[in-house]
Amino acid sequence: MPVEPGTDVSPNSPSKRLTVLSGPSGVGKSTVVKEIRRRHPEVWLSISVTTRKPRPGETDGVEYYFVSDDEFDRLVAGHELLEWAEFAGNRYGTPRGPVVRRLAAGEPVLLEIELQGARQVRSNMPEAYLVFLAPPSWEELVRRLTGRGTESSDVVQRRLDTARIELAAEKEFDTTLVNTSLRDVCDELLALILAPSV
Incomplete structure (x- = not known):
């Protein structure tokens, strides 16, 4: 796993702005x-490390770097993580390191993370x-979360409870995109990602 201690970006580097995408579970961030x-x-796109077990079809180093609890503890203690959070028990x-290096090289960097991490x-x-x-409506978010069929009712309820808290944090963000159309929201997000940093 290419995780190294962080290095500072030089003030004279051609750094791009780091764009962080967050929102409630089930809103469609991954899509x-x-x-x-x-x-x-x-x-x-930065690849996160996680203590979660791989789901069917997931590959280490593609969707996530899958690590043990002990390895995660080591990364936290060594200040090798830009952010970390616990979510749904993982x-x-x-x-x-990789984020800082890409920014210093002038590449557009996107993070897809949860509220605590943002x-x-x-x-x-x-x-x-x-x-x-943001979802088009609370009802649509509930439909998406309950329609996955991959998690137990307890996990779904925890996600819904967390989603209510996450929606209340919208005002902490620089801008909001409502996920009504994949094409439209991608166009809007791309414009933000590729905009020159100020």
Whole structure:
């Protein structure tokens, strides 16, 4: 796993703005990010580390870096994560080193993370641009979460409870995109990602 201790970006580097995409579980973040990467492969998507077990079809180093609890503890203790959070009983984090290097090289970088992580990025990198992906309605979000069929009712209820908290945090973000149309929301997000940093 290419995780190294973080290095600072030189003030003279041609750094791009770091774009953070967050929003409640089930809002479609992964679908949006997949389409962004399909249309614009030059947008670099950070791969998170997680203590969660791989789901069927997932590959280490593609969807996530799957690590043990002990390894995750080591990364946290070594300040090798830009952010980390616990979600639905598992921990997720963003390796700091690769993000810093890509930004320093002038590449557009996109993070897809949960609310706790977005807050940590805001604290660690105040220049990051935080984008909140909102559902068209609460009813639509409930439909998406309960329609997955991959999790128990207890897990779904926890996700719904968490989603209510996450929706209330929308005002903390720099802008909100409502996920009514995949094409439209991707166009809007791409414009933000590829905008020159200020």
